[in-house]
Amino acid sequence: MSQTATHHDHGTATQGHDAHGHDSHGHGHHEEPGFIKKYLWSTDHKMIAQQYMWTGVAMALIGGYLAYAFRMQLAFPGKFIPAYGYMSSLQYNTAVTNHGTIMIFWFAMPVLIAAFGNFLIPLMIGCDDMVFPRINRLSYQVFLLSAIILIASFLVPGGGFNGAWTAYPPLSGNSEYNMAHWGSTLWVLAVALEFVAFLLGGINFITTAMNSRAPGMRLWDMPLVVWMIVIASILFMASVGPLIAGAVMLLFDQNFGTFFFAPERGGDPVLWQHLFWFFGHPEVYVVLLPAMGMSGDIIATFSRKKLFAYKTLLYTVFGTGIISFFVWAHHQFIAGIDPRMANIFTVTTLIISVPIAEMCFLFIATLYGGSITLTVPMLWGLAFVGEFLLGGVTGIFLGASGADIFFHDSYFVVAHFHYTFVPIAIIGFFMGFTYWSPKMFGLMLDETLGKIHFWITIVGFNMIFIPLFFTGLWGDHRRIYNYNNFSELARPELQDLRIIATVGLLIMISAQVFFVINLVKSYFVTKKKAGDNPWKANTLEWQCPSPPPHGNFATMPNVYRGPYEYSLPERESDFWPQNEPPAA
Amino acid sequence: MSTAAKPIATLRSVTGVPTGRLAMWWLLASEIVIFGGLLMTYVMHRIGHPEWATEAAHTNTVAGAVNTVVLLSSSLSAVLAHQAAQTGNGKKAANYLWLTILGACMFLVIKSFEWTHEIKEGFVLTRSTFWSFYYCAAGLHALHVIAGSIAMAIVAIDAAKGKELQRVEYAGIYWHFVDVVWVFLFPLLYIAK
Ligand code: HEM
Ligand SMILES: [Cu+2]
Helix, strand or coil: CHHHHHHHHHHHHHHHHHHHHHHHHCCCCCCCCCHHHHHHCCCCHHHHHHHHHHHHHHHHHHHHHHHHHHHHHHHCCCCCECCCECCCHHHHHHHHHHHHHHHHHHHHHHHHHHHHHHHHHHHHCCCCCCCCHHHHHHHHHHHHHHHHHHHHHHHCCCCCCCCCCCCCCCCCCCHHHHCCHHHHHHHHHHHHHHHHHHHHHHHHHHHHHHHCCCCCCCHHHCCHHHHHHHHHHHHHHHHHHHHHHHHHHHHHHHHCCCCCCCHHHCCCHHHHHHHHHHHHHHHHHHHHHHHHHHHHHHHHHHHCCCCCCHHHHHHHHHHHHHHHHHCHHHHCCCCCCCHHHHHHHHHHHHHHHHHHHHHHHHHHHHHCCCCCCCCHHHHHHHHHHHHHHHHHHHHHHHHCHHHHHHHCCEHHHHHHHHHHHHHHHHHHHHHHHHHHHHHHHCECCCHHHHHHHHHHHHHHHHHHHHHHHHHHHCCCECCCCCHHHCCCCCCHHHHHHHHHHHHHHHHHHHHHHHHHHHHHHHHHHHCCECCCCCCCCCCHHHHCCCCCCCCCCCCCCCCCCCCCCCCCCCCCCCCCCCCCCCCC | CCCCCCCHHHHCCCCCCCHHHHHHHHHHHHHHHHHHHHHHHHHHHHHHCCCHHHHHCCCCHHHHHHHHHHHHHHHHHHHHHHHHHHCCCHHHHHHHHHHHHHHHHHHHHHHHHHHHHHHHCCCCCCCCHHHHHHHHHHHHHHHHHHHHHHHHHHHHHHHHCCCCCHHHHHHHHHHHHHHHHHHHHHHHHHHCC
């Protein structure tokens, strides 16, 4: 009942808002902005979110194609790869390097933080845009430029950079070793620009969430995902600085003949590892937290229950954020660091897995006793927790410095971090997209196609990486182009596992066809209207029209309660929107 | 480009701190970690390489000291600009900002004489890692001096027309930061011998 009332409000007040829109465009009458202004030069947070999202997805396609190419090479070494050709060892290294770089910096970051952050923060805290819309637009433009530079780096003489996404010197610092002078320089430049884009983006996330919340919304009334994106932005900002300095030093090494990282002239290559991982480990939480936040919100909505221990969860996250600055050297256990230091970092690493486990437990506690509906977004949300758990648990093996002497640089590590990153980036994208796309586009997706897509993707994903834990344990070193060159690894039982993994990838890639069919069917054929609040959720983004108009809310909302008031016994309906005034 | 009206988001201030100032703090925090990272690595290297002292002996302490005075006094005029802006005197604020920019230009002129001299003497970027750090850190700082001057010029043009006076304060905050970085660089690169 209250729903229809709010809905009615929208009708009238939207007009009121349009009147406001007039003077904001400086026109006497309402006019559709031109294509460029609307899609390319927009300052609207929702459009910038889409720019980030589609650019990120396009980059993920490139990253996925590279994965296809090098997995085929690993399963069928030296054979012709359909739609690629024959792969040389140099091309192999270029492919793995740019696959990793793209998936982390040009897919996970833009989609999870920038796209969902831009879309959700103003809507969820009840305001009409980010505080600095033009800085927001600049952030995307710098990001786009960085993506273009990265792609250009594949095309220059010498080809793309091939020194792994971690870019360890001396390989990365000297083109006599990596044979890709332009490629490696452009790579560093692209990554540095991408960092700048996210520092600019962070300005808006933090200030908007701090200063522009709807009247009545306390910090503790913000949905989990908003908190998580804000904390992620802070972690990013606080950790990336030294690496930006490092990137400048690496550029100097590459181009101006300095030797900051060149051991043969007194430089220190391990210094780069410190700078990289001081950023690199917090970075894994930078991408993890937004995905965690999304899954928490989704799980609460579809369990029709209050998120279990919301505040405790947040304190846990603050703690995790702080500890994440003290674990970085677990990536360097065999880099020659002092064994006493390795002990300390083992302890901190094991400590940090406690809060991570706690987050998973709190989500499970939220599910407990809830009235669960397994919608497509809920499936993705649950899969995120389940699959990520495997990544976290295997991280504990790696965190023990003694064990890591064996595991390091093996496929066990590869499988570990893919069990963290694939849930974060890929499952995270689909969970966010299937949950919020009704708001973004105003149309519902097809549930059956969504479920088919979900199950095949999940099966494919596990089929890739479970075998890789075993090949890693049995000695497969990572970044090897052709295992036939190593007699002890050229065994059929290992090769079978490598082939299974590649088949898993092919399954996972084919599953995406169902996603595309779903998009086409839902948006061009069925066109089932979503309405304002298809999931009957409490948070503010569901209390405005779908898709939200320019300015978002017809009347700016006031907030009366937290985001998770579901299934209250004293209320008839099982949800209670944050902006619904309490009965007098 | 049409002058879009400001979103409602900009008119709110839940914390009571102006959003522009919050944004400035964010910018400074990210700059602090960048310079912090660079200077930390320099200090660690410096401790590990006592022989760098002989290289450092060739830096021009006098030029460095003069530049410190120049920058510190330009910070003073930035403060005066802020004061003028607070009383609503945009013209005066703008003039003080131009004075600050003049200081920035003086700093850069002195720096370029200093560097030209050093390069002629053979103390080039690749001579030793000390000099690599020297040019890297001071160069990055000089870029900030240039960026700050451009920002202040933009703010000053508006302020002279009485517009966006709150930005005078933000430009000032940034300038103090640029100044503080130099206060760290000067002893680390010039005095420690
Ligand atoms: C429970 C928490 C976690 C623990 C204890 C943990 C532990 C570790 C350790 C010790 C390593 C180093 C292994 C080696 O190189 O020998 C490692 C590698 C890695 N982890 Fe985790 N990890 C955890 C969570 C995560 C998360 C959440 C992510 C990503 C979002 C992640 C991504 C990675 C990546 C990318 C690498 C490999 C980097 C490379 O060498 O290319 N980890 N992890
Ligand atoms: Cu780590």
